[in-house]
Amino acid sequence: MPYTHVPEQVAAVDLGSNSFHMVAARVADGRVHVVDRLKEMVRLGAGLDENRNLTPEAQHNALECLERFGQRLRDVPYGTVAVVGTNTLRSAKNSREFLALAERCLGHPIAIISGLEEARLIYQGVAHTQADEGQRRLVIDIGGGSTELALGESYEVLDRESLYMSCVSMSRRFFPDGVITDKRMRRAEIAAQREVLPLAQRLQDQGWQQTIGTSGTILSIAEVVQEADWCDRGVTREALAQLRERVVAAGHVDKLDFPSLAERRRPVFPGGVAVLRGIFTGIDIDSLSISEGALLSRG
Secondary structure, eight states: OOOSSOOSEEEEEEEOSSOEEEEEEEEETTEEEEEEEEEEOOOGGGGBOTTSOBOHHHHHHHHHHHHHHHHHTTTSOTTSEEEEEOHHHHHOTTHHHHHHHHHHHHTSOOEEOOHHHHHHHHHHHHHTTSOOOSOEEEEEEEOSSOEEEEEEETTEEEEEEEESOOHHHHHHHHOTTSBOOHHHHHHHHHHHHHHHHHHHHHHHHHOOSEEEEESHHHHHHHHHHHHTTSOSSSEEHHHHHHHHHHHHHHOBGGGOOOTTSOGGGGGGHHHHHHHHHHHHHHHTOOEEEEOOOSGGGOO
16 A cells, blocks of 8 residues: 555665666655665667567566665665666566566566656656756756656656657667777767757757756766766767767777766767767757756755
């Protein structure tokens, strides 16, 4: 039975297309205090075969991760853990069979949410972890299976969209063998720009004062450009252009030698850069700030 009063322990698990995240927290005096975070890059989205079924290997890796999460959640009461699946689990033809095994590993039910609901929750996560300066905000999240954009004020979402492009899908489509060329990057950027253009005018008509990026992809890009002293904070258009040139000059994902870039993220990094460049161009963004609040931080 779900709790009818405020529980002392809560947790959230995000089964993303690129990585799985878990946050455990205690509730005291009406505030949520994070006590544990776990993140594992399982690359579930890359585990879809040509028939859009999760391969046995992808399922095995994901279930091993969920076994570890389940051990951590063993003492968290049933009904106080929110578990959501996103793009890959929305589209995988054999997701029902996988979910039955996944729920057994976690010991908690899993809800598959729509792309629009994902965008709403991502915005709420940012709103609950950012200071409210009374400005209208555009939140961008590049995931492993889809990209979400949400426009809002304070805790209210005014507009939202989920686009079927991601760091994984773009990397598999344009850099399948890991080779990076200027022509491939240009084609990937144009494809991303085309995805976002139908939404661009709608957003521009409503206007916003602050652009915020979240997700592992954008956080990784921000770390790289700041480490290289291409910008002081967040991500600027100029810094992103410099990063693009360095990525192309590397020639292959194995030669991406940015110190802050985790090895496991290299295979999907060029696709992530292309998606963000396409969004910057398509919506006409000059810079964005960074928030670590996303789907899991919604409160």
